Amino acid sequence: AQSVTQLDSQVPVFEEAPVELRCNYSSSVSVYLFWYVQYPNQGLQLLLKYLSGSTLVKSINGFEAEFNKSQTSFHLRKPSVHISDTAEYFCAVNAGNMLTFGGGTRLMVKP
Amino acid sequence: EAQVTQNPRYLITVTGKKLTVTCSQNMNHEYMSWYRQDPGLGLRQIYYSMNVEVTDKGDVPEGYKVSRKEKRNFPLILESPSPNQTSLYFCASSGGFYSPLHFGNGTRLTVT
Numbered sequence: 001a002q003s004v005t006q007l008d009s010q011v012p013v014f015e016e017a018p019v020e021l022r023c024n025y026s027s028s029v030s031v032y033l034f035w036y037v038q039y040p041n042q043g044l045q046l047l048l049k050y051l052s053g054s055t056l057v058k059s060i061n062g063f064e065a066e067f068n069k070s071q072t073s074f075h076l077r078k079p080s081v082h083i084s085d086t087a088e089y090f091c092a093v094n095a096g097n098m099l100t101f102g103g104g105t106r107l108m109v110k111p
Numbered sequence: 112e113a114q115v116t117q118n119p120r121y122l123i124t125v126t127g128k129k130l131t132v133t134c135s136q137n138m139n140h141e142y143m144s145w146y147r148q149d150p151g152l153g154l155r156q157i158y159y160s161m162n163v164e165v166t167d168k169g170d171v172p173e174g175y176k177v178s179r180k181e182k183r184n185f186p187l188i189l190e191s192p193s194p195n196q197t198s199l200y201f202c203a204s205s206g207g208f209y210s211p212l213h214f215g216n217g218t219r220l221t222v223t
Contacts, residue, residue, distance in 0.1 A: 009151065032209050043115070043201055043214030044154075051209065090153060094209055101146075101153040 002027040002095045006102035014110050015083055021076040021105045023065075023091030032094040033074040035065055038104075039087045047089070050074065061085075081109050113138045117202050117215035124192055125223055132187045132218045134202030142205045143185040144169070144212070145177065147198040154201065160185055192222040 007022040025031065032051050036044040048059040055067040065076045074091060086109045091102040115136045124130055136143065144159035146169075156169030160179040174196055176188040185204075189196060199219050203212040 004153075006153075034211060036212075036214075041216070043203075043216045044212070045214070046211040049211060099144075099156065099212075101155075103151050103153040 002093055002098060002100050004091055004093050004100050004102035006091055006105045008105050009103065010106045010108065012108045012110060013081055016080045018079050019077065019081050019107065021089050021107065023074045023076065023102055025072050025093045027093060027095040029095050033067055034092040035076050036090045036092060037087045038090065044090060083109050083111060085109050115202055115204055115213050115215040117218050119218060120216065121219050123221045126193055127191050130189050130192060132200060134185045134187065134215060135183050136204040137183065138204060138213065139182065140204035140206050142207060144203050145187045146201045146203065147171065148201060149198055194222050196220065197222050
């Protein structure tokens with residue numbers, strides 16, 4: 001069985017500060033990794049994904065995540081956040097035909 | 112516009128009264144899935160379908176039914192809803208099991 005742990009349920013941060021949202025997983029097989037974002041009253045949207053190749057993946061709005069196989073992590077980072085980044089972020093792991101989501105991290109960007 | 116459409120957005124019902132939440136996608140996706148979202152638990156999969164007439168249980172299937180008679184539609188059926196099924200429900204589809212999911216806007220269900 002696989003599991004996904006998002007270590008922080010809420011992350012408050014000031015605008016223009018850097019942020020890291022942590023995601024760890026456990027799996028006995030190879031994995032595909034995703035970050036989804038959920039804005040208020042909306043469904044989830046894909047933010048970025050790791051399927052293979054370079055372990056550092058980037059989104060169009062400045063987020064990046066690095067797949068670390070030895071630490072079984074896929075942390076999400078942004079060097080400078082905006083108010084509009086306020087949302088809930090979900091890490092998801094696809095392994096052995098099973099997709100498992102973490103519990104979510106609510107990012108709260110303050111002016 | 113490519114989208115997944117769920118209806119209704121909000122639903123309040125009473126214990127035991129059968130209900131159906133509809134889900135439709137216009138992307139010709141083979142894979143469709145239902146999730147429920149509860150605070151602190153993330154999304155948990157209820158049922159999924161790899162193609163027409165092919166459905167399978169997810170992590171929390173008890174109390175739910177689904178059908179996949181057409182590729183575009185994947186309704187979620189609660190035959191006898193109970194208060195512990197009060198939740199936010201999402202339908203999603205993708206072009207393949209390892210492809211990213213496209214989500215609907217959700218259905219907030221309250222069972223009293």
